[in-house]
Amino acid sequence: MLKTFGKYIKKHPVVYGLVTLFAVLSSGLTLIPNYIIQKFIDAIVSNTLTGHNLWLYLGVFLGSIIVIYLVDVTWVMMLFSQSYRYQSELRRTVYKKLLNLRTPFYERFRSGDLMTRMTSDIDYLGDTIGYGFLLIASNVTWTLSILVIMILTTSWKAALVSIIPLIFFGFIVFKLWAKVDVLYEDNRDTVAKLSNEVLEVIDGVRVMRAYGKKDLEQERFQTKTAAVLQKANNLVLYNGAIGQTAKLLTGLSTAIGLTYSGYLISKGEMTIGQLISFQIYLGMLSGAVWGLSDIVLVYQQGNVSFRKIEELLNAEDQLEKTGHNGIEKIDSIDFNHYAFQYPTSDGVSLRNIDFKLERGQTLGIVGKTGSGKTTLIRQLLRQYPIGEEGAIRINGQQIENYDIAQLEGLIGYVPQEHILFSKSVGHNIRFGNLDADEMAMAQAIESADFTKDVSRMKEGLDTLIGEKGVSISGGQKQRVSIARALIREPDLLILDDSLSAVDAKTERAIIENIQDIRQNKTNIIVTHRLSAVAQADQVIVVEDGAITEIGTPQELLASKGWYYDQYMTQQMEVNEDENI
Numbered sequence: 242m243l244k245t246f247g248k249y250i251k252k253h254p255v256v257y258g259l260v261t262l263f264a265v266l267s268s269g270l271t272l273i274p275n276y277i278i279q280k281f282i283d284a285i286v287s288n289t290l291t292g293h294n295l296w297l298y299l300g301v302f303l304g305s306i307i308v309i310y311l312v313d314v315t316w317v318m319m320l321f322s323q324s325y326r327y328q329s330e331l332r333r334t335v336y337k338k339l340l341n342l343r344t345p346f347y348e349r350f351r352s353g354d355l356m357t358r359m360t361s362d363i364d365y366l367g368d369t370i371g372y373g374f375l376l377i378a379s380n381v382t383w384t385l386s387i388l389v390i391m392i393l394t395t396s397w398k399a400a401l402v403s404i405i406p407l408i409f410f411g412f413i414v415f416k417l418w419a420k421v422d423v424l425y426e427d428n429r430d431t432v433a434k435l436s437n438e439v440l441e442v443i444d445g446v447r448v449m450r451a452y453g454k455k456d457l458e459q460e461r462f463q464t465k466t467a468a469v470l471q472k473a474n475n476l477v478l479y480n481g482a483i484g485q486t487a488k489l490l491t492g493l494s495t496a497i498g499l500t501y502s503g504y505l506i507s508k509g510e511m512t513i514g515q516l517i518s519f520q521i522y523l524g525m526l527s528g529a530v531w532g533l534s535d536i537v538l539v540y541q542q543g544n545v546s547f548r549k550i551e552e553l554l555n556a557e558d559q560l561e562k563t564g565h566n567g568i569e570k571i572d573s574i575d576f577n578h579y580a581f582q583y584p585t586s587d588g589v590s591l592r593n594i595d596f597k598l599e600r601g602q603t604l605g606i607v608g609k610t611g612s613g614k615t616t617l618i619r620q621l622l623r624q625y626p627i628g629e630e631g632a633i634r635i636n637g638q639q640i641e642n643y644d645i646a647q648l649e650g651l652i653g654y655v656p657q658e659h660i661l662f663s664k665s666v667g668h669n670i671r672f673g674n675l676d677a678d679e680m681a682m683a684q685a686i687e688s689a690d691f692t693k694d695v696s697r698m699k700e701g702l703d704t705l706i707g708e709k710g711v712s713i714s715g716g717q718k719q720r721v722s723i724a725r726a727l728i729r730e731p732d733l734l735i736l737d738d739s740l741s742a743v744d745a746k747t748e749r750a751i752i753e754n755i756q757d758i759r760q761n762k763t764n765i766i767v768t769h770r771l772s773a774v775a776q777a778d779q780v781i782v783v784e785d786g787a788i789t790e791i792g793t794p795q796e797l798l799a800s801k802g803w804y805y806d807q808y809m810t811q812q813m814e815v816n817e818d819e820n821i
């Protein structure tokens with residue numbers, strides 16, 4: 242951490258140079274009022290105080306206080322505004338990293354943990370570089386200045402005797418160093434787990450209520466907060482122990498100093514003014530040492546957060562690096578005896594996948610739940626490392642050779658779980674193509690069969706849809722997501738079970754619109770409802786990660802396999818529905 246901070250400080254030499262200069266200046270100036278008090282008392286005791294001297298002392302005293310105030314305000318302001326700048330720069334860097342990481346990374350890190358890193362950890366780091374620098378700059382220079390002035394203007398013997406307990410305090414703090422680090426990490430991790438719990442509960446609050454688990458969840462939460470409290474108490478115990486030890490030892494230091502000073506006065510080696518001044522210095526020294534002990538806590542807290550942020554910044558998503566070949570359009574997609582296994586899985590999830598899709602064609606992917614349909618789609622989206630067996634080729638070249646961002650730019654993907662932002666309906670659709678004009682918006686909305694829904698909304702496209710689209714229906718969410726993909730006019734459109742929440746008639750209308758407006762573009766439709774792929778050029782049936790049937794819908798019907806059985810069952814269901 243210190244190395245990284247050092248680099249940052251070197252990058253801003255003017256700010257930190259001035260801050261250090263002002264801190265040293267302030268420490269030096271802070272000693273002036275005390276020195277004036279010493280002079281003033283000695284003048285009274287020795288009966289040498291004149292009116293001129295009195296005004297002089299008062300002037301210097303007040304003047305130094307004002308200058309100290311101005312110097313302190315300036316350097317503390319400079320220091321903290323720089324540490325806020327550090328926080329915001331770091332937050333931007335971490336955010337950029339998060340945007341670049343892919344699925345395997347997000348399977349390893351939980352949302353609550355990531356939130357804690359983005360918020361408290363970055364805050365702590367900002368505090369460390371700000372408050373930590375302040376503690377070092379002011380307390381170290383202050384401690385040294387006080388010691389020097391004590392030795393020079395009061396009694397070096399009394400000064401040396403009095404600092405013995407303070408040296409002992411430094412030793413205790415050093416011993417507790419490692420323990421405090423462990424406690425901080427423990428405490429922080431428990432808080433991160435709790436944040437995760439809160440996020441999950443908020444997400445699933447409706448399910449929880451529906452299952453009558455509110456009280457149970459409350460109890461579980463209480464247990465977790467009790468654990469957080471326990472960890473916090475451990476920390477408080479150590480923090481308190483350090484603080485109280487500091488108080489005890491500084492008290493001891495004062496007592497030793499006072500006794501020894503009394504002895505020196507009786508021997509005529511110290512004046513009353515020096516004694517009072519010495520005691521004030523000793524009080525200041527105790528404060529400075531107390532501040533130095535705070536450095537340990539600030540450092541340890543910052544260090545724990547630093548490790549968490551470093552872990553994020555160094556994280557890999559286990560994906561190969563992006564290729565460098567550019568790609569402007571997708572003319573063909575070719576899976577060649579391709580196999581894939583999830584990094585976290587024991588078994589193979591796709592085996593011997595072999596098919597070819599030409600530009601302008603529509604491919605239907607069907608099969609039982611959990612058979613591997615989404616897994617197959619994820620390969621085209623490069624969400625996971627490419628499997629070691631076989632190949633995926635686009636326009637005849639291995640997919641991994643292409644620049645991922647360019648490839649992503651050619652694909653419009655509508656996932657199973659609809660991710661909507663808590664903004665307006667219009668914003669969510671336009672997100673697919675920020676340059677789209679009103680005509681393109683209207684066209685995409687019409688093709689997604691969403692025009693009527695918009696006209697029924699009081700605020701039209703400006704209707705706010707709340708977090709995760711809470712204020713619109715499941716079918717509406719699906720159609721907003723489809724409109725968002727269509728407005729992009731992608732070379733390849735992938736609908737991953739994206740029509741499950743709309744009725745058969747709406748589904749038919751959307752599929753017809755898509756085929757109509759997307760001539761000469763490629764579509765992949767993953768579905769459980771076979772009617773959605775009845776017009777596809779090619780359909781594959783996936784079972785247990787392998788293609789078991791492939792052909793046109795008519796060919797699959799004729800071969801009387803799974804597709805045929807499923808088709809007949811679904812036809813019967815449709816007939817029953819129509820008869821009701």
Ligand SMILES: Nc1ncnc2c1ncn2[C@@H]1O[C@H](COP(=O)(O)OP(=O)(O)OP(=O)(O)O)[C@@H](O)[C@H]1O
Binds near residue numbers: 613617
């Ligand atoms: N991230 C993952 N890590 C490990 N295994 C996974 C992961 N995602 C899915 N799987 C496994 O891969 C298999 C295929 O899952 P997939 O989601 O591709 O099925 P699917 O055919 O799309 O199912 P559904 O029709 O229910 O959406 C399942 O056995 C599933 O448990």
